[in-house]
Amino acid sequence: MSAxxxxxxxxRDLDVRFRIDRKSEPFRAVNGISFDIPTNSTVALVGxxxxxxxxxxxxxxxxxxxxxxxxxxxxxLYGGRDLLKASMGELxxxxxxxxxxxxxxPMTSLNPVFPVGEQIGxxxxxxxxxxxxxxxxxxxxxxxxxxxxxxQLRVNSYPHEMSGGQQQRVMIAMAIACEPKLLIADxxxxxxxxxxxxxxxxxxxxxxxxxxxxxLFITHDLGVVGDIADSVVxxxxxxxxxxxxxxxxxxxxQHPYTKALLACRPRLDRRPRRLPVIDDFIKGSAKAKLEERxxxxxxxxxxxxxxxxxNKTFFLKEGLFGKRAVPAVKNVSFxxxxxxxxxLVGxxxxxxxxxxxxxxxxxxxxSGEVLFEGRDLLALSEREMxxxxxxxxxxxxxxxxxxxxxxxxxxxxxxxxKIHSIGKDERERIDxxxxxxxxxxxxEQSFYKYPHEFSGGQRQRIAIARCLTMKPxxxxxxxxxxALDVSVQAQVxxxxxxxxxxxxxxxxxxxxxxxxxxxxxxxxMVMSDGNIVxxxxxxxxxxxxxxxxxxxxxxxxxxxxxxxxxxx
Amino acid sequence: MSAVxxxxxxxxxxxxxxxxxxxxxRLRQDRVGMxxxxxxxxxxxxxxxxxxxxxxxxxxxxxxxxxANPSFLAGAENLEAKAMAAKGEGARSAPVDLSDVDPLAPxxxxxxxxxxxxxxxxxxRSETLPFGGDKWGRDVLKxxxxxxxxxxxxxxxxxxxAMLIGTILGAMAGYWGGKVNDFLEWFxxxxxxxxxxLLILAxxxxxxxxxxxxxxxxxxxxxxxxxxxxxxxxxxRAEYIKHSNxxxxxxxxxxxxxxxxxxxxxxxxxxxxxxxxxxxxxxxQFIKAEVILSFLGFGVPVDMVSWGTMLAEAQNELVxxxxxxxxxxxxSMAILVTAFSLLTDSLRDALDPKLK
Numbered sequence: 012m013s014a015x016x017x018x019x020x021x022x023r024d025l026d027v028r029f030r031i032d033r034k035s036e037p038f039r040a041v042n043g044i045s046f047d048i049p050t051n052s053t054v055a056l057v058g059x060x061x062x063x064x065x066x067x068x069x070x071x072x073x074x075x076x077x078x079x080x081x082x083x084x085x086x087x088l089y090g091g092r093d094l095l096k097a098s099m100g101e102l103x104x105x106x107x108x109x110x111x112x113x114x115x116x117p118m119t120s121l122n123p124v125f126p127v128g129e130q131i132g133x134x135x136x137x138x139x140x141x142x143x144x145x146x147x148x149x150x151x152x153x154x155x156x157x158x159x160x161x162x163q164l165r166v167n168s169y170p171h172e173m174s175g176g177q178q179q180r181v182m183i184a185m186a187i188a189c190e191p192k193l194l195i196a197d198x199x200x201x202x203x204x205x206x207x208x209x210x211x212x213x214x215x216x217x218x219x220x221x222x223x224x225x226x227l228f229i230t231h232d233l234g235v236v237g238d239i240a241d242s243v244v245x246x247x248x249x250x251x252x253x254x255x256x257x258x259x260x261x262x263x264x265q266h267p268y269t270k271a272l273l274a275c276r277p278r279l280d281r282r283p284r285r286l287p288v289i290d291d292f293i294k295g296s297a298k299a300k301l302e303e304r305x306x307x308x309x310x311x312x313x314x315x316x317x318x319x320x321x322n323k324t325f326f327l328k329e330g331l332f333g334k335r336a337v338p339a340v341k342n343v344s345f346x347x348x349x350x351x352x353x354x355l356v357g358x359x360x361x362x363x364x365x366x367x368x369x370x371x372x373x374x375x376x377x378s379g380e381v382l383f384e385g386r387d388l389l390a391l392s393e394r395e396m397x398x399x400x401x402x403x404x405x406x407x408x409x410x411x412x413x414x415x416x417x418x419x420x421x422x423x424x425x426x427x428x429k430i431h432s433i434g435k436d437e438r439e440r441i442d443x444x445x446x447x448x449x450x451x452x453x454x455e456q457s458f459y460k461y462p463h464e465f466s467g468g469q470r471q472r473i474a475i476a477r478c479l480t481m482k483p484x485x486x487x488x489x490x491x492x493x494a495l496d497v498s499v500q501a502q503v504x505x506x507x508x509x510x511x512x513x514x515x516x517x518x519x520x521x522x523x524x525x526x527x528x529x530x531x532x533x534x535x536m537v538m539s540d541g542n543i544v545x546x547x548x549x550x551x552x553x554x555x556x557x558x559x560x561x562x563x564x565x566x567x568x569x570x571x572x573x574x575x576x577x578x579x
Numbered sequence: 580m581s582a583v584x585x586x587x588x589x590x591x592x593x594x595x596x597x598x599x600x601x602x603x604x605r606l607r608q609d610r611v612g613m614x615x616x617x618x619x620x621x622x623x624x625x626x627x628x629x630x631x632x633x634x635x636x637x638x639x640x641x642x643x644x645x646x647a648n649p650s651f652l653a654g655a656e657n658l659e660a661k662a663m664a665a666k667g668e669g670a671r672s673a674p675v676d677l678s679d680v681d682p683l684a685p686x687x688x689x690x691x692x693x694x695x696x697x698x699x700x701x702x703x704r705s706e707t708l709p710f711g712g713d714k715w716g717r718d719v720l721k722x723x724x725x726x727x728x729x730x731x732x733x734x735x736x737x738x739x740x741a742m743l744i745g746t747i748l749g750a751m752a753g754y755w756g757g758k759v760n761d762f763l764e765w766f767x768x769x770x771x772x773x774x775x776x777l778l779i780l781a782x783x784x785x786x787x788x789x790x791x792x793x794x795x796x797x798x799x800x801x802x803x804x805x806x807x808x809x810x811x812x813x814x815x816r817a818e819y820i821k822h823s824n825x826x827x828x829x830x831x832x833x834x835x836x837x838x839x840x841x842x843x844x845x846x847x848x849x850x851x852x853x854x855x856x857x858x859x860x861x862x863x864q865f866i867k868a869e870v871i872l873s874f875l876g877f878g879v880p881v882d883m884v885s886w887g888t889m890l891a892e893a894q895n896e897l898v899x900x901x902x903x904x905x906x907x908x909x910x911s912m913a914i915l916v917t918a919f920s921l922l923t924d925s926l927r928d929a930l931d932p933k934l935k
Contacts (some may be wrong), residue, residue, distance in 0.1 A: 373829055400835040413826040417848035427834035474830070481834065 018434040019193055019225045020048040020071070020089050026082035027066050027075065037080060040066045042249035048193065051225040055236035055257075056245035057272065059496045060467065064229050067246070068169045068195050070095070071227075072110060073102045085252040089193075103427040108138040108168040109504075115198040117178035127181045128154075128166030133190045153184040157214060175359070176207035180214065187218055193489045194219070195227045200235065205524045209567040212239055231496045234308050234569040236540055237261060245269050267292040275501035277530035279553055279568060282306065285508065286530070289291035307548040312348035315517050316370075316403075318483055319344050321379035323365050341472040341541040347485065352511065352518040354532030354549065356525050362541040363521045363548045367487045370519070371405050383485075385419065401431045402479035409472035414462040420473055424448070438553060447476040451506060468499035475506065479514075487519045492527060504531055526568050529553055537561050584606035605929040612925025618918035622911075625724055626731045635724035638884065639717060644704045646901050647712035657706070659714075659899065711903035713892065722884050723907045729885035731915070733799050734866035740804035741865075742858050744843070745811025746847075752812070753819025754842050763812075771809050778806050779868070783877040796879055799872060801863045813859045818850040858925040863916050886912050 023045045028037035041063040048054050058064045066136055069075050071087050071094060087094040089110075094102065102313065106112075114120045122130060131153055132146035141149065154162035157180040170178055179199060186194055196215060199207040216239040219226050228236055236243060237257065244254040253266040264270045271292035280462065284304045323340040340362045347353050355363045368374045370381055372388065381388040388399055407413040414423060424444040425437075435441040441458075448457055451472040462470055471491060486509065492500040508531065510516055522528050528535055528549070535552045537544040537560065545558045556562045599710075606612050628634040646659045678684035710720040752763040770778075779802060786798040822828060823846065831845045866886075872878040873887025886908045893905035 368829075371833055375834060395837055400833070405830070405833050407826045407830060409826055413830045415827045415831070415845055415849070426836070429836045477830070477834065 017050045018047045019050045020087065022046050022048075022067070022071070022085075022087050023094075024082075024085040025067060025070060025087065026085050027063070028080045028082070029076075030078040030080065040079075040249055041070070043082075043085070044246070044251045046244050046251065046254055048225050048227055049241075050192075050225060051223045052241040053216070053218075053228055053236075053239055055228045055230065055240035055243045056246060057230055057233050057236065057243060059231055059498055061244040061248070064246050065197055067431060068112075068229055069228060070199060072106055072112065072312075073097070073099075073193070074106075075114075107134055107191075108189045109191055110193045110195065111189070111191040112195045112197060113179070113182050113186050114201045115201055117175060117182045117202070118170075120182055121178055123170050124272055126167045126169055127173070128168075131181070131185050131188055134185055138189045150184075151186070153188055154181070156187075156218075157181070157184045158210075159184075160162045164361045174207075175203055176210065179203060179207075179211055183214065183218070183464075187222065187224075190222060191229065193225045195268070197227070197229045197368040198231070199228075201230070201232075205525065205569075206358060206567040208235070208569070212569075215239065225565075228515055231498075231506050232276070232569070233269075234497070234571055237569065243324065245272065269294070272498060276497050276506070277501075279526055279529055279565070282530055284323060285505050286500050288505065289498050306550060308348050308437055308533050312351060314346045315349040315384065316347040316519075317380075317382040318346075318366075318370070319380040319382065321366065321369060322377045323362070323369050323374060324377045339541055340369065343538075343541075343543055345536055345543070345546065347517050347519060348533070349484075350511070351514045351533040352520050352531055354528035354535040355519060355521040355538060356523065356528045356535060358523060358536035358564075360540075361538040363538050364489055365541075366538075367405060367489045367519060369404055370487065371400075373405075390547075397431075401427070402483050403485045403487065404478035404481060404483040405487040405489060406474050406478060406491040407469070409494050410467050410474055411494075413474055414470055416462055418461075419458070420448070420453075420460055420462065423462075423473065423477055424458075424480055427477060433481065443480065444476075447479050449475045450479070450510075466499075467495050468502060471495065471503050474505065475503075475510070479510070482514075483516070485517045485519065489521045490523070491520075493522060493524065500527070507531065524568075525564050537564065602926075602929040604927055607930065609925045611921055612929070615921040615925065618914065620923055622727060622731060622915050622918075626727050629725050629728040630732070635721040638721035639727040641716040642705060642718055642801070643708040643712035643716040645712070645714055645716050646704060646896070646899075647704075647706060647708045647716055649711040649903050650707045650709050652711075653707045657767045659901075708908055711901070713904055714896070718838065719889075719904050720908045721906070722889060723886070723911050726886045726889055726908065727911065727915075729879055729883060730866050730869055730887065730912070731794055733796055733803065733869045733885070734862045735801045737803035737807065737865040737869075738858050738861040740800065741766040741808040741861055742811055742854055744804065744808040745857070746815050746854055748808070749812045749815025750819050750842050750847070753816040753821075754823050754838070756820070756823075758818075763816075766806055767812060775806070776871075779803075779872065780875070780877065782806055783872065787877065795883070799869060799878060802872070802877075803868055807861060807865065807868075811854070811861065814853055814857060815850065818853055819846060822846045822849060851925070856923055856927045856928065859919055859926065863919050863923075866916065 025041055025045070026039075026043045027041040028039050030037045044063075046054070046056075056064045056068065066075070068078075070079075070081060071089075073094065075081070078563070081095055085095060089105075092101070094105070097105075121127065128150045128574060131150040132141075132143065135141045135146040135149055136143070139146075151166050154165060159165050159177060159180055165173075170181070173181065183199075194215075197213070200211050203211065212235065215228070218224075219239075222342060226239075228240060230236060233243075233245075240257045242254065242256050243260040245252045245260070245266065247268050252268045253260065253264065260269060261273065264273060268289065271287065271289040274287040274292070275289065277286060282304050284302045307320045320338055322338070322342045325337045325339055326334045327337055329335045343362075345353065345367060348568070355366065357363045365374060369376045370388070377391050379389065383399060383403065386399075388396065388403075391399065418426075421441070421444060424447060425440050428434050428440045428443065434443055445455055445458060448455060453469060453472055453476070454502045457469075457473070462473065465473065474491075484509075491507075492503050495503060504527070507518065511518060518531070520528060520531055529552075532549045533563060534546065535549045536546040537558070539560050544560050545552065546555070547557075552561060553565070556565055606616070625634070629636075644657065645816040645884045646657060646665050648655050648657055649854070678687070704716060708716075708718045708720070710723075713719060713722065748763055752760040773781075782805060783798070786802055819842075823841075826844055828841055831841050836845065869878060869885060870887035870890055873885055876886050876891075880883045887902055889908035893902075893908065896902075897905055
């Protein structure tokens with residue numbers, strides 16, 4: 012940070028608006044922001060969804076959609092040029108060569124019909140005028156550099172043959188192929204598991220120092236950037252609330268919004284009764300000292316759901332008649348005490364979601380028993396299952412996909428009550444729907460709206476309200492907060508906790524994020540490759556992890572900036 | 580949780596616009612779409628008018644001379660009409676005197692007197708008609724209007740029926756998968772392996788020979804829809820495969836919704852834009868197909884008129900330079916088909932949920 016005056020890129024008064032339609036006023040996404048990216052350093056741009064952080068980054072490269080209006084008084088100075096006024100040709104020469112981007116979803120950013128080596132090679136041929144042979148050699152070198160094993164072989168792999176983490180590594184290899192001066196990473200780890208996230212973060216940090224490039228790291232999770240950023244820019248609704256060196260931001264955050272972002276991520280060492288949320292800080296009602304919530308189970312707890320040696324095997328077609336068995340869940344047994352939360356943690360592909368879906372009979376189990384109040388749900392007929400269906404409910408991961416876009420919130424809430432004949436007439440059902448909306452913290456007007464008019468957190472509240480209409484006993488939360496911003500995640504976790512306290516619900520909480528699981532669960536079950544690795548009370552598993560795999564998961568959780576660990 | 584609310588819920592003062600409302604708003608912004616909508620509505624009104632007999636009910640009256648000129652071409656020579664007129668006069672004015680050999684000759688006078696008593700009002704056939712006349716002097720404009728009744732009705736009805744068949748089969752194949760899907764796919768493959776025209780002719784032969792489907796336009800609607808559902812089936816099947824694994828459908832299963840409810844209450848509204856676009860595309864296709872059928876002689880009966888029969892007649896007329904019947908039928912078909920296609924494009928844009 013010695014060369015403060017030596018800025019690679021200067022953003023001045025950047026102002027971006029979007030035309031929605033002919034009549035209404037353009038929507039202001041970025042509202043006159045200014046920040047610098049010094050040479051050879053990492054700048055983190057942090058904010059919730061809709062704060063304008065991605066729009067700012069895309070504006071730098073001129074990658075905004077057609078309906079964007081960039082105000083003429085702003086400028087993005089790079090190497091003595093204003094990129095906002097550069098021609099199409101100039102920008103194309105810069106993109107990929109001097110400034111390159113990594114996107115959030117490696118799955119959709121890679122072309123599925125070309126081998127990865129060819130896709131890396133294309134960049135090299137385009138910008139570095141390399142021959143095919145040279146480009147291939149360099150591609151192998153790059154794959155090696157980003158830590159892909161066996162690069163000579165993997166250079167011929169297609170994207171679908173690689174895991175999500177490896178795909179993201181390929182994206183990074185493409186981005187650094189031409190030795191760019193600036194790397195823009197737009198939420199590069201949000202779609203990945205914690206363990207992979209850690210590896211990718213380490214990779215970006217090491218590449219940054221080795222190649223002396225600058226990195227603009229965009230994320231919604233302040234915790235992620237503590238280790239790798241040199242300076243932090245905090246954005247909220249299109250304006251910069253606070254910016255400064257990472258030490259200052261983490262140790263002495265000035266703006267309440269920054270304080271809130273730091274506080275709302277669940278931490279491994281503490282468990283407040285409620286997680287602090289943004290509103291607490293904006294209103295100034297946040298307490299410095301939060302009451303701790305006791306967690307854990309005792310052998311005398313009544314058991315509501317018991318799973319005995321559950322197995323689930325998928326069959327993949329192979330050849331013309333062949334089938335290959337892929338076991339997803341192997342011999343899983345556990346008990347869910349009434350009114351408690353069982354956390355189910357593991358990486359993608361560990362079989363944790365399959366367990367949840369099989370309990371609900373959304374998948375057919377291969378063998379095993381699911382005893383609910385002593386009756387085996389897997390042995391029931393479809394008709395008998397109907398009565399139990401309403402008592403076990405599930406909240407899915409993606410609130411954008413789990414609500415029918417063509418139904419109003421009212422219809423969504425009334426439908427399950429109609430199916431299960433809850434409430435004696437339409438009138439009573441509508442009344443109940445209104446009460447539930449209030450209970451999950453949504454305005455009454457929501458009843459008449461469609462899902463697309465709500466944000467991710469609000470939609471998850473609607474999904475929760477839909478489950479509550481059936482007054483279930485067991486609620487399966489399948490990665491229910493993973494797709495949400497950290498700040499919104501805190502609100503939804505608080506809501507789930509309140510509901511458990513109020514109605515005595517039992518939760519099976521599935522997540523890849525051990526910090527979240529540890530916060531909300533009484534008992535934690537760690538899964539890997541369809542097996543239970545370890546099961547213990549949540550404090551126990553955090554203090555004394557017995558298995559290597561659990562320790563690996565624990566160490567991957569972003570610590571934020573170490574000094575921030577002691578609250579003021 | 581079951582306590583009755585003290586205050587009744589707020590009335591829907593600001594009920595959000597549904598997706599259909601939003602689609603309508605987007606469509607209204609689209610000038611091309613609105614113009615084509617107006618054109619299509621005009622044709623539909625014309626069809627309704629013809630159907631109820633409000634307009635063009637006298638299309639079969641022979642009002643003009645044979646191949647009467649259009650009004651804007653009043654001066655053009657009409658050899659056919661002259662020839663007909665000459666034939667008529669020649670028959671009347673050149674009687675050969677046979678009175679000396681004809682035993683009935685003495686009664687000629689009496690008959691003539693009696694004939695004179697009966698008032699014969701010779702209709703004065705007009706030389707020109709607004710858009711010309713056909714061989715029998717019928718008004719081409721009225722024929723076009725009356726023809727729209729058959730053509731548009733056949734197109735719309737066949738497209739609706741084809742969409743119904745395609746959607747139900749597609750939903751079953753896509754939603755259930757497995758054996759149902761296999762069976763329907765084999766059926767589909769067999770169906771599409773037969774050349775289209777051959778298939779139509781086979782159906783037409785059965786429909787007209789057995790006469791079980793009645794006469795008139797019902798057999799045509801059936802022929803076209805029973806042969807034309809395959810494309811819709813294929814698309815709907817793909818949509819259903821895609822949607823039946825979506826989380827909102829899983830969520831519906833989790834709350835206990837039945838298969839039927841998931842198929843048609845949950846998924847169908849989400850894929851209806853595909854079906855709607857297919858409906859309009861097939862309407863266009865079937866209007867054209869009716870023309871082909873009528874042209875080949877499997878179409879509407881001779882006492883009815885459709886754009887197809889008009890085009891079939893027109894091929895002989897074109898040789899003698901009478902282009903207006905071909906032009907009238909061809910142009911109205913072209914206008915309707917173009918407007919319908921443009922409307923389809925606009926509809927697809929307006930209904931695309933991704934654009935919201």
